[in-house]
Amino acid sequence: SANILRGLEALRREMLDFGGTIAGTLRVGLMPSICRGPVAGLLSAYLDAFPRVEVKILEAYSGTLVRQIMAGELDLAVCNRPAQQTSLKLRLLLRDRVVLVSGPQSRRLPPWAECRLADLPELKLILPSGQHSLRRLLDVHVKSGAIAPVRVIEMDGLGATLRFVEATDWATLLPGIAVLEEARAGRFLLNPVAEPASLTSDIYAIHGPDQPPSLAAQRFIEVLEAELVRTAATLSGHSAK
Numbered sequence: 486s487a488n489i490l491r492g493l494e495a496l497r498r499e500m501l502d503f504g505g506t507i508a509g510t511l512r513v514g515l516m517p518s519i520c521r522g523p524v525a526g527l528l529s530a531y532l533d534a535f536p537r538v539e540v541k542i543l544e545a546y547s548g549t550l551v552r553q554i555m556a557g558e559l560d561l562a563v564c565n566r567p568a569q570q571t572s573l574k575l576r577l578l579l580r581d582r583v584v585l586v587s588g589p590q591s592r593r594l595p596p597w598a599e600c601r602l603a604d605l606p607e608l609k610l611i612l613p614s615g616q617h618s619l620r621r622l623l624d625v626h627v628k629s630g631a632i633a634p635v636r637v638i639e640m641d642g643l644g645a646t647l648r649f650v651e652a653t654d655w656a657t658l659l660p661g662i663a664v665l666e667e668a669r670a671g672r673f674l675l676n677p678v679a680e681p682a683s684l685t686s687d688i689y690a691i692h693g694p695d696q697p698p699s700l701a702a703q704r705f706i707e708v709l710e711a712e713l714v715r716t717a718a719t720l721s722g723h724s725a726k
Contacts, residue, residue, distance in 0.1 A: 507537065507538060510540075510541065511561070513542055513562070514544075514553060514564065515542060516544075516545070519563055519662070520544045522662035522665060527712045528542075535704060547617070551571065555693070566618070574691065579710070581686040583658050583686055584675045585675070585677075588650050589672065591656070593605060597676065602680065609638075610637050610638075610655070610658065612640075612658075619660075647667065647672075647673070690706045
């Protein structure tokens with residue numbers, strides 16, 4: 486059965502870990518902002534350092550990743566905090582700033598200038614659906630008036646959202662790490678959100694309660710955290726100029 490196979494795989498991982506060998510298969514779930522942002526640098530560094538690890542990556546929203554961790558289908562997930570209290574083990578990796586993302590023709594704000602969302606006139610926002618954890622936080626601020634868009638459309642799919650923003654006068658709100666490289670290339674204008682101050686994207690490493698992360702998973706988290714911190718520092722450096 487599937488449970489027996491998972492038990493045998495866990496035993497094999499324990500034997501490898503006991504011998505200090507970093508090898509085997511690592512099934513990792515990543516939310517879209519990680520895949521869009523630091524995943525290239527992360528995977529390159531990790532695969533070079535640990536050539537005996539076979540890495541399998543799944544990109545999905547946080548809710549889907551949490552369900553797959555609970556079902557034992559993933560060894561590790563990197564995503565936002567689960568909406569529901571669970572028995573899963575969480576480790577905060579980064580509190581990323583949310584940025585307003587506009588197309589290159591936008592003259593709403595100077596590049597990298599911090600913004601108060603309530604002060605922005607004629608703000609047309611693209612928001613993700615409710616399955617995205619950031620949407621739940623955004624809805625709270627929209628209801629309170631801290632974010633006051635004149636129009637809203639709902640769109641899932643980070644690639645499609647960014648293509649629409651690039652070609653129009655609409656904007657979206659995303660974790661800074663997801664779009665830093667595109668901003669450097671001149672595709673977008675980024676404006677870190679100063680208010681609401683609580684608008685952040687908290688990124689966690691998550692694993693199941695019954696099986697501690699393997700050595701391969703622990704090293705993956707370490708490499709990822711270093712890459713996240715480096716990317717966030719770059720974003721902060723732009724904002725401070």
